[in-house]
Amino acid sequence: MREAAEWYAELRGKNAPLLLAERARHEPDSVAYRAKHLGLYRERTWREYAELVAHSARGLAELGLERGERIAIMGDACEEWILCDLGAQAVGAITYGIYPTASAAEVEYQMRDGGAAIFVAENQEYVDKILPYADELPALRWIVVIDDSAMFAYDHPKLRTFAQLLESAGGAGVADLEQLGRSIDPASGAFIVYTSGTSGHPKGALIPHGTHLAAAANMVLHYETLAERAHRTVAYLPLCHIFGRDIAVTLPLLSKMVPHFGESLEDLPQTLFETAPTVLFTVPRYLQKFASQVLVGIAGTSPLKHAAYELAMRIGRRHVRALWEGRSALAPLYALARYTVFRPLLNKLGLDELELLVAGGAPLPPDTTALWQIWGVNAMELYGQTETAGAIITGQRGWFPRPGNVGTTPPGWEIRLSEDEANRGEILVRSADLFDGYWGNPEATRETKGEDGWMRTGDIGAWVDGGLRLVDRARDFIVTSGGKSLSPSYIENLLRASPYVAEAMVIGHGMKYLTALIEIDFDAVSDWARSRNVSYTSFTNLAQNPEVRALLDKEVARANAELARVEQIKTFRILPKALDPEEEGEPVTPTRKVKRALMIERFRELVDAMYDHREEQLLAAGAGDVIGRE
Amino acid sequence: MQLAVNIAVLASIYALISCGYVLIYRVSRVLSLAHGELMMLGAYGLYATASLFSGQPLVAVAAALALSLLVGVLVYVALMWRMTGESVLAAVLATIALGILLRGAMILMFGTQTRHPLEELGWTNASIEVGDDARISGVGLALVLATTVCYGLLFAFLRMTRWGIRMRAAGQNPLLAAQRGIGLHVIYALAWGLATLTGGLAGMLIASDAGLESTMVVIGLKAFPAALVGGLDSLAGALLGSLVIATAEVLMVYYVDPLLSDVVPFFILLAMLVVRPWGFFGSREELDRV
Amino acid sequence: MSVPRASGYFRTRYERDFALLDTRTRKASLAAFAVMLVVYPFFAGPLAMDLANQVLLGAIGAIALMLLTGYAGQISLGHAGLLAAGAFATGILYKELGAPFWVTLPASAMVGAALGLIFGLPSLRLRGLYLAVSTLALHFIVIYLGSEYETKRGFSTGILIDPPGIGEWTVYDPRAWYFVLLIAAAATVLFSLNLLRSKTGRAWRAIHGREAVAGALGISVHRAKLTAFVVSSVLTSVAGCLFAYFRGFVSVEAFSLFLTIQYVAMVIIGGMGSILGAILGTVFVTLFPYFIEWLMDAFGLTDALSSVVFAVNYSAFGLAMVLFLVFEPQGLVGIWRRMQAWLLLWPFKQKPLAGAK
């Protein structure tokens, strides 16, 4: 592998369309990606890929898309999403994705903020989200729909189909793409990624072509196997997210990883099963979901199988502990357990051939990582931000690293912990390849990027055993009325480790004790309920079932057992409905991060019911309204 | 004249056997291919009771008949009840399997030697003159009479008694019948009981005439074309079918070639299936239900 | 669309959907099984060899019946008649013309095809039991004709047939027969599996499901039924021809109605609608009497019950059939599938990721 700095510098002078065209020239007939269509995995070679992008570019140009204009794409990860995106980049336009789960109001906001000239919708569902505003958005000229199968009744002057767009392009080839690529200024903006802040409107981070390529290259250097061996991966994370873009577009361009697109996101388990990826980048939610499905499945299996699993788990636990401690592990015994129990288990998920499983985007509970490692998956965590332009800040690496930290920085990147009084421990990053700035928001840009070259991440970290441990978001500490300063995410992760808990939010700021709001994992709990003949009719009904309450009591008690007394959850409430990011005003971001303030406001009654305010009221009455309540 | 008597006797045999097929099919839409074995079981039953109640032949006959009825009910309760809802082929196969089981069991119990239940009862098979030049054996006469009585009773039972009407109802529309509070299982068990009773009676009479050995089961199969030609769900049809088959057989033996007597019923059956698959009196729509 | 049994098998062409073997495990186990089949005769004693040959021969007939009944849904009780037809065609040609086996085999197949057409004709008008009865009638007719021939030509104890051969080499050693029959059975299995994957096979399944719907889908119900009868009959007749050579004789007594029942039992006990079922059923039905005898031997009952071995066997066979029908209507293949599912789902009981998103 060549010198990191050298490679970064080289990439800084390029852009994705150009890189694609070069790849198509070098290995025109190797498979670039596979996309499932009507039950078949359609293989696309690099040449086909480049030609499609060239078509797309010419088609977009014919729609009048010009250099510097914006184009918005909304939909799940799919082949056409990328073709549109790279096509637009090739003509010099700036692309941005909108979360498939975004509410209509959020769509409208991002359309106005970004000022897109073309809106690309994956299917009729997204067309419906934009149509009501279509005539009010001054910049919007066209709406392009990819899958027009449900569009027969639509008649709007701005509507075009993606197929029409490609047709109109006819004849464009690799050379055209290369030419387009060469005409782009690598320092100009390539795309905007909207960060789903837990407070306020999302901000759009503008990322230039070269910066992104150079930044993403740090992952290839960090995870060496990506460039060493051909790998299969599955692209299913939203492409509007920087992480999703890395996996589906950028890393394949920079390494030997071949992404696979499933027929639809709902079929993810089947896509995984069929493609058996060797590398998988994911977000914790999926890992937790899969793990909880497995645990529920094991809990309901026949006694013999269950006993075999338990035995294997015992061996597995000892094995990974030994691995972490660098001791010699029970290799033959564990190999037996792995081949008789864990491999078949993983095979059902399509994860038995995994060489690398990396979770990022949110903290992964160490218990969950440990569980996957026991099952024999090389699971680890990484840490990155939209603002690092597609690079990771830190990441664990190697073979079965001990869970609990997010690893070390890749070559060419620097981090340090802030020593400022105000935000002690905040992680600061320095690199040549950071984002350009927030779209139309110079203040926020200045606040984040600072002037010393060190970018503020807003996360509090600490060094543990040579790895970075994420402590919390900077402003998310809970200070109880007892004056104890606690990290809620640590406790929440413990709660989320239960297969039955989908989301947990710890409350207790300024209170005497901690409480929690818990969203049950509907699939896991309903499986559990069915296996125990607990009848239910709906989510709400299930959430209010006393037996479910008892089940969660046990789960919370289990988490409490690992906590210090002041950190323990005194009581909790189960949310009567599932949190839905697609709904207006829900206290959850499209990436399902909980908006704390909104959450407390939304479920005020539940929260109040957990605290006995009489004492405070008495005290407040006694002291008189001296301080004033926040 | 003798030919007419022969036809009457043979037709009676076929009719007495085939009314079992009809009863079971009509009520439960299942074709019992264990009928030959159940028939033979009836005959062995008579042989057993005859040696048990030696000197009281009437008691022995009555006991044997009761035994047949009981066996029929038992067959339903123990086996066929479980086959409800299974495919026709499975149900028919269950009866075949039952037949094989019964045949084996009977050989186990009674061996392969020829038995003569009539002698065990202490009766002889006298020959009676009919008209000028024809004769009929005592057992043959008994067969004709038994068939007449059986069919008479069955007609009366099905038309006039409450259980008979229920049985017809269950056969015509089991769902509706069940909804009207008719216990289908009781009805089916009754049908099996009656079918085995008549079959057993046929078996006893044939065994009295000809001795009893394990090849008798095949005769059950020979009555099969008769039931089908007449229409599987019609008693009158079974009667007519038996008459047609018996006539064809007897005339074939006398005027053409006795070697053909085995095949001719099946030729008639095939012809009937091609021309009028539901038989003389069978109901047409039944075809689609099987 | 069938789902592969293990992860990591994605399809890039629809043809893969019809692949007979998808996973490496299946390919490996089939290869192991094939090796076992090939080395078997070098370890087996004469009785075991004969049993294996019987199973292989039976499997051809059972698969033929399975195609007709288990897939196309046409009940036939004329199977012994068809076997007899093939055997007699061979026997007659051999005795009358001294025809060698490469004449008799296709001739048997042609007789089978013709009979299949005749046996199939009633199926155009009849269904279910009535069809079964009509095929039964045909059985009697074939047997009648066979016995007429035997009597007329004075072969009262059956027609003797010399072992077939090519040039100097004749097949009469059990081991030689084993390989001949193994090839024949394997060819039948492959042929059937391929046929079932084809348009014809799909048409059969459709008419099995519901004729009216199949008709509405544009399938020629008549043609599908007749093809089913013809294909099944040709295979059966070929099995009959092989029987004649393998046993070295033909006589009507060898094709009793009980033989039909045995074949139907193979199909039922094996499990409807499965070629594997037909094979398992053949193994079961063929070996069952020997198993019972061995059992009696093992418990030292042979002497006590020597005079009733047949009856015990007979009853046990009936009982086994009843038990299968009542307790395992899916047949042996149902048990096999459950065992397979148990292993395939290991360590789960159900598919774990059904609801994962």
Added chain:
Amino acid sequence: MIKRKTKWALAMRRLTKLTLTKTKTKLTLAVPIAAALCGAPALAQDAYVVGVSAAMTGPVAGGYAPIVESMKAYIDLVNERGGINGKPVRIIVQDNGAQPSKAATDAKKLIGQDKVIVLINTSLSSTYAPMVAESKRAGVPLFFAGGVCPPATYPPADALQFCSTAYSANLDSEAALSFIKSTAGGPVRIGFAGMAIPLVRTGIEHAEKFAGSLGMKTVGTQYTPPPTPDYTPFATKIKDADPNWVFSWSPWVSQVRTFEALRRLGWDGSYLSWAHLNAEEELARIKDGKFYVIGTNAFLEDNLPVHAEIRAMAHRAGLKYPTSYLTEGYVAGLVLEAALKKTSWPPTPKKVAAAMSNLKVDLKGLRGGPLEWTKTNHFRTAQYYRVWHWDPAKSAIVRVQDWKVIGAKR
């Protein structure tokens, strides 16, 4: 060191002993399967091994099982007396239930696995073909003892097929018709009746021809299918043909039921049928003076000295059958003993075949004379017939014709 070693050896020995005794029960079960499947090399031959495939059970067993039982009982006696040439005779009986396919399997097993030196068939004629086929392939002589004799045993006989059975389709017809001619004492209008099976039909067709050569008038021939609910239609046709004699050569059930049906129809002619194993019993049951049976085995009623021996043998062996059923098997036993006696140790199929091709057996009066096999005649050189009927006056079975010989040298 030495001490430790011996200790260890002792322990090992104890261990192996323990496992041995423990596995013994399993071994006894496992060995037969293993032997059956792998055809473990037969133990060093220490006996004359004879293989029988017979209809021991099943619908027709009544006519065959007694023969095998009786033959076995006789060979048991032979073994008790010290065997043959100082070696015991081991008889392996396979039950074929009269099914051809099973007979084929039996033959394969007996030849291939048990290495028998002679095969015996006692079953329906439909089982002959497969056994003949196997015997020819392996060169093992095939001895028909109890079933009908196949044509291949008549001169010029097949080198490997032998028959000691009482009946033979063609000779029986000739003997029977000769008896009828001599008894009738006037013009004979003869009718024939039989079961519609190939064997019987060939026999009766021969009888029809022979009747013509004797100057008899054949008025009708009637075949009844094997399972028939009512024989009257068939009997009616015979009766209407108005014969004064009827000859039936068939399985017993067909003979006797045709006769009974005829009687019930008012026919009062004479009826001659073949004397099967159960003939003596049945004559006493039917009690009809004009119902004759012809046979080649002596009846118990003849009261020979050998009958006492048979009775004693049956008693010792605990046979369930009436003694009158055992004659045929006893004859087969005598023949087998004689054949093996002429086979020197060690026996081979070839030696047995050679011995059987030149054999003369004294049947102690059970038949009209000795049974003699020559190189070209494996049936017998002379066949002797007797005829019996029920004498109503004496209320007993009476012999109406003593041994009458028919040469079988043709």
